[in-house]
Amino acid sequence: MLPDRPAPRLLQRLLSFRVKPIEDAVLDGEAPEHRLKRVLGPVDLVMLGIGAIVGAGIFALVGTAAAGDHARPGAGPGLALSFALTGAACALTALCYAEFASLAPISGSAYTYAYTTLGEVVAWIIGWDLVLEYAVGNVAVAVSWSGYFCELLRGFGIEFPKYLATDLRSALADPDLLASAPRVFGLPLVFNLPAVSIVAALTLVLVVGIKESAWFNTVMVVVKLIVLGFFVLLGMFYVKPQNWRPFLPNGWAGVQAGAAVVFFAFIGFDAVSTTAEECRNPRRDLPIGILGSLAACTLIYVVVAVVLTGMVPWNELGVAEPLSVAMRVVHHDWAAGVVAFGSVVAHTAVLLVFQLGQPRILMAMSRDGLLPPGLARVHRRFKTPHVATILTGLFVAGAAALASLEEMADLCNIGTLMAFFLVCLGVLVLRHRDPHRPRPFRTPAVPLVPILGAAACFWLILGLPDIARVRFAVWLLVGISLYLAYGLRRSRLRQAR
Numbered sequence: 001m002l003p004d005r006p007a008p009r010l011l012q013r014l015l016s017f018r019v020k021p022i023e024d025a026v027l028d029g030e031a032p033e034h035r036l037k038r039v040l041g042p043v044d045l046v047m048l049g050i051g052a053i054v055g056a057g058i059f060a061l062v063g064t065a066a067a068g069d070h071a072r073p074g075a076g077p078g079l080a081l082s083f084a085l086t087g088a089a090c091a092l093t094a095l096c097y098a099e100f101a102s103l104a105p106i107s108g109s110a111y112t113y114a115y116t117t118l119g120e121v122v123a124w125i126i127g128w129d130l131v132l133e134y135a136v137g138n139v140a141v142a143v144s145w146s147g148y149f150c151e152l153l154r155g156f157g158i159e160f161p162k163y164l165a166t167d168l169r170s171a172l173a174d175p176d177l178l179a180s181a182p183r184v185f186g187l188p189l190v191f192n193l194p195a196v197s198i199v200a201a202l203t204l205v206l207v208v209g210i211k212e213s214a215w216f217n218t219v220m221v222v223v224k225l226i227v228l229g230f231f232v233l234l235g236m237f238y239v240k241p242q243n244w245r246p247f248l249p250n251g252w253a254g255v256q257a258g259a260a261v262v263f264f265a266f267i268g269f270d271a272v273s274t275t276a277e278e279c280r281n282p283r284r285d286l287p288i289g290i291l292g293s294l295a296a297c298t299l300i301y302v303v304v305a306v307v308l309t310g311m312v313p314w315n316e317l318g319v320a321e322p323l324s325v326a327m328r329v330v331h332h333d334w335a336a337g338v339v340a341f342g343s344v345v346a347h348t349a350v351l352l353v354f355q356l357g358q359p360r361i362l363m364a365m366s367r368d369g370l371l372p373p374g375l376a377r378v379h380r381r382f383k384t385p386h387v388a389t390i391l392t393g394l395f396v397a398g399a400a401a402l403a404s405l406e407e408m409a410d411l412c413n414i415g416t417l418m419a420f421f422l423v424c425l426g427v428l429v430l431r432h433r434d435p436h437r438p439r440p441f442r443t444p445a446v447p448l449v450p451i452l453g454a455a456a457c458f459w460l461i462l463g464l465p466d467i468a469r470v471r472f473a474v475w476l477l478v479g480i481s482l483y484l485a486y487g488l489r490r491s492r493l494r495q496a497r
Helices: 009-014 022-030 042-053 056-067 076-103 110-115 120-155 168-172 175-180 193-208 210-238 251-265 269-278 282-311 322-329 333-367 386-400 405-433 448-462 466-490
Strands: none
Touching: 042 210, 042 269, 042 282, 042 333, 056 076, 056 120, 056 251, 056 282, 056 322, 056 333, 076 110, 076 251, 076 269, 076 282, 076 405, 076 448, 110 120, 110 333, 110 405, 120 193, 120 333, 120 386, 120 405, 120 466, 168 175, 193 210, 193 333, 193 386, 210 282, 210 322, 210 333, 251 282, 251 405, 251 448, 269 282, 269 333, 282 322, 322 333, 333 386, 405 448, 405 466
């Protein structure tokens, strides 16, 4: 059993820094009332990783990263460098994740890793941060999915009503839209119906079963990889080398800002770790799924970025559907429709995997007493955490009905980066406190890799707008308040001692 670290007396009274033994975390997952189906192999995990990674980031936010906006400079043709640097930063974190995933194959992901190394209150903070990554991140993906879905319908000559496919902020800035919308009890009916509908449909799929969800994801991964390959092969014939000059129009500040934006395109490899209790051989297969999916996606992203910035001048890419727009610029409207279809499929896969990950983290926190016990319930027939899955679906659908993409993406990025930062520190702490514990996968070059991983996450946080950091601070204050009001008193670890 790992010893507890001393903390100042005042903090000890207010917060719990107790560490949960890894053995207890593993036993919780094996309890009959919480046990999930172990049906996933290494191919399933790599596909889940690619399904979670390739989505809104490459199909939508890549335009903002290249062209910039009012809050940050664009990376320009240096977008490929932004992808490479972000991929390297994520690789450092992924190596730390892989060690923890093989050491403690539990559904709680970074939350569980923190509980076994840094203590309960830090674990709660990470669990609260992961809500930003999965649930809030999925709000951004659902909003982006809606945009590409409407674009796809437009290709068939169908114009979806704008007042049923827009966010609240855009609606308030468009008096004509508000005037054209039907009214209910005197209020304009304006919300994002496609985003709500896709979240509801995928929530139903996830309640039915993990194997069915994994099969559905694999089909979508194959389709979106074919579409991205199609974009690259066709786009190569329309690359103009002069579009790559200057390569860094906004210097390294643009590259850093671009890297912070496209980080959203990489989050998802850690979602593989949330399926730990559904893997046939988690200690071997989880590292394969995490590292394999990240390596494949980094290569894909760099190639797409090179072709995209070669087809269209970088300062013209600040649009919601940059890959489709690039095809229209070279007068291939039919190809723009193909890309729009691929984007809808890609976004659907990301939504599926993130909606799969969030309930399993809530389930782990509930088993520890930090959240209400109902969230840990497993369906008798389907063996899925159905209560947490439905609750997550309701939250994401409700927020996606009104939210905008950029706001949700920035908030998701900073929450995920903080979780990654603490995972890197967790490897250092556990290597120091329990150096002799068997580790099926060992992070290489410790302490260098975890330190570089933590530093890279901090560097990316600095590249986000100030407003994102302010919103994150508010989010943390709300989370700590909930912990003090409920989790601290109900914690199973605290009650047992």
